[in-house]
Amino acid sequence: MADRPPLSGTTHAIPQPAGSTRTRPPAGAPGSPPAGDQGEGRRAGRRSLRRRERLAAAAFLLPAAAYMVLFFGYPVVKNFLMSFQKYSTSTFYTGEAPWVGLGNYRSVVHSSVFSKAMLNTALFTVGSIVGQFVIGLSLALFFRRRFPLSGVLRSLLLLPWLIPLIVSGAVWRWILDKDNGALNRFLAGVHLAPGHPGWLVTTSLALVAVILVNIWLGIPFNATILYGGLQDIPEELYEAASLDGATGWKAFRYVTWPLLRPVVSVVLVLGVVYTIKVLDIILGLTNGGPAHATETIATQSYHLSFQQFDFGQGAALGNILIAISLLFSVVYLRANRRAVDE
């Protein structure tokens, strides 16, 4: 609806003709070129104006820059330095942290858990992302159709996001319990798995169980962002495509997918960066066990820093994780730039 001119009683308002929704700046307002200036004076004025503008721009940037340096720059640099030091509990009191060069990196990479943790991190990330994305996309496509209660159901999808991780971790631990867990009771009840599989206590199943829980946690994020992306695809395109005989799967392949690609890449890259560092849900479910079956780089780093108090080694492992995340971010930024260029 168009803006209406104010009714009587608002005497301070400037009267406007009906239908005009935009106010024009009055003459002489900052921003409009000064009339009548000529030659040198004008050029000098413009230069000083530009300098002032640049200063103002810098001043506006300053708080953001200071924030970045303080809350992002400092921890990253500190963590980087820490990884080259023998940083123990004593360091906190004495401030002494002897330089050990690459020693911390050498010990974490050569530890027997490292390759296992690396593999688990990869499996956990890939498994979680694939599961979250496929289910998230299916749900987003499903909710694109309007049907009774679709809005309510869509908002219910956000539930996993609303529950604190500690709580969902505890509930899932109970559901997945071997002897009396809800899942095994159910499976035994319908004669699917009468043997009560030990979801969290068998080395072959624990990682699968942890991935499944993480998929459950990640679905709301994927579904919500992808649903948003789907809303941006104009309906006319589907109509035009259907005239050309592209319906169903073909419409998805030739209309939805190409237009959703930018959103998909955001979802996937953010998903990788979020998933690769997941710590709380693993600690809550299995604590990295049984027998390192669910140990990832993140849990191992936590363990080294906060349980063995070897902050240097923990930092080294954390930096390896940051490097991997960074790699994905760079891939994403490049892919994005290419998309913009196109």
Place this chain on the structure above:
Amino acid sequence: MTRSRRTRVAVASALALPLALAACGGSSGGGTQPTAGGSSAAGGATTTLRVLDYYNNDPGKTVWQKALEGCAAQAGAKISREAVPGASLIPKVLQQASSRTLPDLLMLDNPDLQQIAATGALIPLDQFGITGDGFAKGVVDASTYKGKLYGLQPSTNTIALIYNKDILDKAGVKPPTTWDELKATAKQLTKGGTYGFAVSAPANYEGTWQFLPFMWTNGGDEKDINTPQVAQAVQLWVDLMKDGSLSKSALNWTQADVNDQFKAGKAAMMINGPWQFPVLDAAKGLNYGVAQIPAPKAGEKVVAPLGGETWTVPQTKDKDKQALAAKVVQCLNSDESQLNLAKQNDTIPTKTALLASFSSTNPHIKAFADQIPTARARTGELGADWPKAATKIYTAFQAALTGQTSAADAVKQAQNG
């Protein structure tokens, strides 16, 4: 120096005013204690001591508040106490150590003491004339770093075998005393939805803590776990699991989970500590008894791990407050206070002379108390290197229990890291 002295006097007198008023109001409880406002300000008599601990749940929270207030009043001070959740105590201490804001009186879980003492943030208690004479040896070991005593522990706890009397009576068996008996009894009691035996064996220090009495009693040592003694202890747990007497879920159970299983009648025997008594006593129709941990052979001395928290005096700027804090530590450890704390918190006094009379008051606590004289501290041998050894221990039994390797290979691989 003079300036800080003057401000201190000013602060002290400012603090003394409301105290004196309160004393006039008749709210002070202990008649025998000197009134705080009465003594001279120069001695720092009315200072407030900052206290940090992790007894943040009742009943422990209130019990300790009363004990601390009582002892502080005896020393002529007040307390300002902060009780944080257990997991955030060490991060908080490290943060305070680096910003030089450590409290005047600090409680630490006993295996953490040497770690913190190694930083130099604590004051050796011999400076205040405090010794560990009369305390159980393991308790003193835990609070000693490089030959000096840094903390005193008023009460301790350990783990023992808690059994369901009704289930054992029905089957006509006695609580097991040897490993062979344990295996046989556990198997016999495993029926339907009930397991014969339950322990907590997760991949963390809680699992290590539960494994220690078996490993230590069999002669195993944390310095090198690649020994037949440790492998045999691992094998015991593996056998119990293979027999079906111990649920595979033990690999992910906390001690509280184990207690829940026992309480619900899903386990006939469990390894657990006296801190579970309130929960067990509240369970209707549950009739339980406590026995010592079964030993490998009949008559062998059980070596259980010591739990509990120790009280320390951190390095602060104020010498007077340090002396007051040391007095509070001494007072918390007086015979009377030890007995009182142990009784109210379901723990055990740490002075060996008090053990016999204390255990006679509560039949459930007897088996625990009987294990105290021979019990060992986790950090007694390795000190600040204990976390690494504890990690190796749980890595070993987890590898064997999940069936990845044999017990002998598990201890070998874990030891070699």
